[in-house]
Amino acid sequence: MSAFEVIIYEKRGGAAYITLNRPKALNAYNVRMRDELYEALGAIKDDPDVRVVILKGAGDKAFCAGADLTEFLTAPPPVFARQARFARDVWGLFLSIEQPVIAALHGYVLGSGIEMALCGDIRLASDDARFGLPETGLGIIPAAGGSQTLPRTIGAAAALDMLLTGRWLTAKEALKLKLINRVVARPDLLPEAEKLAQKIESMNPMIMRYVKQAVRRGLDLPLAEGLALESRLAKSLTSATGESG
Numbered sequence: 001m002s003a004f005e006v007i008i009y010e011k012r013g014g015a016a017y018i019t020l021n022r023p024k025a026l027n028a029y030n031v032r033m034r035d036e037l038y039e040a041l042g043a044i045k046d047d048p049d050v051r052v053v054i055l056k057g058a059g060d061k062a063f064c065a066g067a068d069l070t071e072f073l074t075a076p077p078p079v080f081a082r083q084a085r086f087a088r089d090v091w092g093l094f095l096s097i098e099q100p101v102i103a104a105l106h107g108y109v110l111g112s113g114i115e116m117a118l119c120g121d122i123r124l125a126s127d128d129a130r131f132g133l134p135e136t137g138l139g140i141i142p143a144a145g146g147s148q149t150l151p152r153t154i155g156a157a158a159a160l161d162m163l164l165t166g167r168w169l170t171a172k173e174a175l176k177l178k179l180i181n182r183v184v185a186r187p188d189l190l191p192e193a194e195k196l197a198q199k200i201e202s203m204n205p206m207i208m209r210y211v212k213q214a215v216r217r218g219l220d221l222p223l224a225e226g227l228a229l230e231s232r233l234a235k236s237l238t239s240a241t242g243e244s245g
C-alpha cells in the first residue's frame with residue numbers, strides 16, 4: 001500500500017500508521033525520510049477519516065538513532081539547507097496535526113528520534129528503550145525542536161542535564177521524568193499502542209481534536225488566554241454538536 005521508500009504509511013480503519021523504515025541504519029532520519037514524512041503528515045492532516053496516528057520504528061533495535069550521520073558529510077551549503085528547511089518544515093507540520101499522535105518507542109531513541117516522539121501526544125515505550133540527545137557531542141545543537149519541546153515536557157533542569165551532558169536515559173528513568181507516559185514489555189508495545197488508538201478512535205473525533213488543541217495551544221499561552229481558548233473551543237463544539245458541558 002505504501003509508495004514510500006524509507007517510511008511505511010498505512011491506514012487501518014480510523015488509524016494511520018507511520019513506520020520509520022530504515023532498520024539497517026537504525027531508522028536514522030535522512031533527507032528522504034524528511035520528504036516522505038512531510039508527504040504522509042500532509043495527507044494525514046487533510047484526511048478527515050484519520051482519527052488517530054501511530055508512529056513507530058521498523059526492526060528490533062531502534063525507533064530512530066537520530067539524524068543520518070552520513071549526510072552530515074555531504075550536507076548541502078547552509079543556504080540551500082536553510083531553503084530546504086523553510087520549504088519543508090516537517091516539525092512544524094508534525095506539531096500542527098490535529099489528530100492525536102501516539103509514539104511507540106523501542107530500542108534507540110536518539111536525537112531527532114526523541115524530537116519526533118516529542119511532536120507526538122502520548123509516548124509509549126518498551127522496557128528496552130534508551131533515550132539520548134548526542135547532538136552537543138557532535139558539535140551541533142538540536143534543530144528539530146528539541147531545545148523547546150524537551151524542556152516543555154520534562155522541565156528545564158532535566159532537559160539541560162540531557163542536552164549538556166549527553167546523558168542517556170533508560171525507559172524507567174524516562175518514565176520518572178515524564179518524557180514517556182508508560183513502559184511496557186517489548187512484545188506488548190504495538191498492542192498497547194493499538195489499544196490506546198482504538199479507545200481514541202471510538203470517541204467523537206471532533207472532541208479528540210479540540211481537546212488536543214486546547215492542551216497543546218494552551219500550553220504556549222498565559223493562563224487567561226488559555227482559558228479563553230478553552231471557552232471558544234467549548235462554545236464552537238457546542239454549536240457544532242448541539243451538546244453542552
Ligand code: COA
Pocket residue numbers: 024025026028065066067068069070108110111112134135138
Ligand atoms: N546515521 C547513519 N547511520 C547510522 C546511525 C545514524 N545516526 N546510527 C546507526 N547507524 C548505522 C550504523 O552505521 C550501522 O551501519 P552498518 O551496519 O552499515 O555499519 C547500523 O546503523 C547499525 O549501527 P551500529 O553502530 O552497528 O549499532 P550498535 O548497536 O553497535 O550501536 C548506536 C548503536 C545507536 C549506539 C550507534 O549506532 C550510534 O552511536 N549511532 C549514532 C547515534 C547518533 O549520534 N545520532 C545522531 C544524533 S544527532
